[in-house]
Amino acid sequence: MPNVIFNIDYLLDLVGSRLEKEKLKDILYKLGIEVEHEEENSLTLEITPNRPDLFSVVGLARYLKNFLHENRNFHYNIIKESKQPELNLIVNSNIKKSKLFIHGFIAKDIKLDDNSLADLFNFSEKLSDTLGRMRKKLSIGIHDYDTIDKTVEFKLSSDKKFIHLKGTEPELFSEVLKNTEKGKAYAQALPKTNMFPILEDTKGVLALIPIINSKRTAVSKKTTNLFVEVTGTSEYSVKKINEMLAITLHELGAKIYQINISDGDKKYTSLNFPENYITIPVSQVEAEIGIKIGSKNIISLANKMGYEAALLDKKIRFSIPAYRIDILNEQDVIEDIAIGYGYDYIVLTPVPSIIKGKLLDSTIIFNRISDAFIGAGFTESLSTYLTNEEKNFTKMRMPTPNKKDYILLKDSKSSHITMARTHLLPSLLHVLSLSKHEKLPQKIFELDLIFSMHKNKPIEDYHIACISTNNKQNFNDIKSTIYGILLSLRISFSIAECKHDSFIEGRCASILINGKELGVFGELHPTVLRNFGIEEPSTAFELSLSFI
């Protein structure tokens, strides 16, 4: 989840209310925003990825202002009319190969200071890292408008030189990718072509997209007029983030102007802020939350959460703010009403039960089997399902089978986890290998899942297994235990002589149920014991419970 650092003084300045820090934290919790880390004058907040509008101090301040009834403003009709188009952006036809879209706007007469400038840069970084998937899907450029021509071209270019933001000498694009921090970090976000997407005017390159801007158009505190551009592979996201940035800059005091974009025959202006409404019956809002709230209260809760709302014949029409890109349907709006109401105040109402609950048959039977093992003096163990070939096969004296025959993990972060276990005994032997100094006899069992492949399909099967370690014991001891337990569980079975790599030859037997060989028991082979560092004779048993 994205973590964003907020300067508390700056935030409260924008909110226009001197809240106590504790009160602020309480309101944030109620809004579902968790404090990840706290310092004297800053809060690191976990902002959920559905609310990119809150990645900026300005956005969070807007949210809090509405919530606290301070200077609410629902009007995003923020565009200044200008007779002449402020800027013409020409999209070269070769850009189609890159599958990139572009939008932008001009923000004039803005007064930036350290706080607002940092917020603006952090905001665009967070947006392009998260929503923009590390700039693959979306990236943002902010330029000093006064340094550029009125006509800018967006195109794919061959490798050429420009002075990038942090550079001093002209460098080739390909060098910028290799030599700069941003180049290394975001080169993988470049479209898959051998050309470079750039913005260019008659004076030269404005930006290598989505990597880095030029030095010429760099923005500082002294900059008063900005050209903001958003590029990316999702036309919708590019358009919406462009709107979100325009609203943010408007709230920082800028005058916002549209730009003209011509893309072949298509000519359009950016920033249209289409009206977006969701209309929901009052009864549906109340039914989903489970409380009678009333239309008047719903409207005031909607305002609190930043929506303009109006009652239209038992229905409420919510106007969706342009910066709320997360609202898909009425459920999203109802959630906001519930948050406005306060989760802490929602009265509890039970769901009636019409039937008695029932456990799975396997739960009941497996508990019975476990009880029988506990009765026979075995302590229950529980292990991870993931293991490796050495532990699962080699240490058990078994050849590692063909990779098609078991579940194999891809790219595990831990080198000793490579596969899903195919039987339980290695897990139990592992426990005993850690227990050398414990009192004898050591008797443990496990009843849990194992994994295999059958006809290219994964199989998840329950097994039961036990091991008994003691200074003296033999085949007949484990046989006696197994007979005692299986007979008490009324499981009908027969046994037959068998060969098994993990057991001493002539001292193990297979268990057959309904004629199918499902289990094995006997004296563990001394090599197996030594492989697990066990120094006393041990007998073992493992049975598939697939017959249940």
Added chain:
Amino acid sequence: MHKYELAILKSLQSGKSKTPEQLMTEVSLGKDELLWAVENLSNISLIDIEREKELTITFFPEGEVYANSLLPEDSLLEKLKAKQKIEMKTLTFEKDKIALQWCIKKNLAQVKDGFLVITQLGEKHKVPSNESIFLNSLSKLSSLPKTLTSEEKKSVDEFKSRKLLEIKEKNNIISIKISKKGSEFKDFSDSEHIDELTKEIILNKNIDSLKFKKYDVSVAVPSEIISMRHPLRSLINDIKVTFSQMGFNEISGPIIEPSFWVFDSLFVPQDHPARDTQDTFHLSNPEFLDIDEKEYLKQIKKTNIKAWKIKWNDNEAKSAVLRTQLTSVSVRYIREFVKEFAKDKNQLLPKKLFTVGRVFRNENIDYKHLADFYQTDGIIIGKNLTLSNLFDTLSTFYKAFNVNIRFKPAYFPFVEPGAEIFAQLGEKGEWLEIGGSGIIRREITGIKRKDISVLAWGLGIERMLLLKDKNMKSITEYYNSDLSWLRSRELS
């Protein structure tokens, strides 16, 4: 009184103190019998014993091996001094791992870019080290010398904690003398008191006239080892019983799933980082799994493309993973319900379902992190269900475990509204996140009727352990624990 005890008392009547060896010949008893009787007499203050403390050394097999060669870190260091660096991949044997662990702990070597390299301290460290030499000299002794330097004492403590050897305090008896109370003892006829009750006595003797030897009830005895259920399994059973008492039916579903059921059907966009191999276990066998619900696949595909403006990749949906949460099981049942409901509109509602099982994350495994852990997931499918119903159900469930909860608005892509569940640690403790919940999006349930909705939640079971077990250091101790841990659990 036992006849051995009487014989010893008699032979001590003279008042002279005797060594155990003298007494053994005089009353013709073996060493064990004599010591047993002497301890008994001393317990009832009939004799006085003079003792001398001895610290015996017993070597464990691992310690013996090192004593005859070198401590493993010395062996590894010797190799390292010769080779300068050793590739970590080659250190796979158990003994290498032990050596590695101690080299790093003692700051003799460190890991750099997949290689083990010697540190400055390691360069100075001579092989064999003083510890190795000392361990070897100890192996030739049966008891610890009375005077040890502080360095040697530290080494002994280290050997003990490494379970190379064991030091036991033994109080050897050096002389035995009759006490004042003992010299006044007259009743040598006590030999008729019965020690062990036998079948013969029960059947043949006149029981009313029998006298029994008394046991000292305060004598310490070793506790018997009790076999028991695993504490995590007990908690899981309690959870299952609690849900079933609340009218829930238990369900289950696969661990190995196509990504479709784990991500796409839960509205996690195909380009979301949580789906990467960084966080999720993808499989190389089987690499892909078929999605049998073709209709549902179409619906989910459409929904995802519309909401996330992404390009859909069928192979991404088929990519086999170990489930990262249990909601995949719930979603499969919602799908079943939708199909049944289409055939028969008179289904009994609400349907309440829950499941318990393991989920997986591709984590760096260490003493604090595991790759698999348990969750419990539940859903209620019903008419006119509300957020208020959801909060009530979860509050009721946690009340059964004496856990106070609170809800915080939260975002999960497949629910709206969404809420995280927080529990309070102790009376005034901090609030800990223990699960997520919400009302499932209509786009996912595919239920056409607006009055029917699905409440859902997923709760961490290990987090509940933390609320119960105040001594818990890390969740990893509950998995692959050694027998001493398993045997020392509380029965609950």
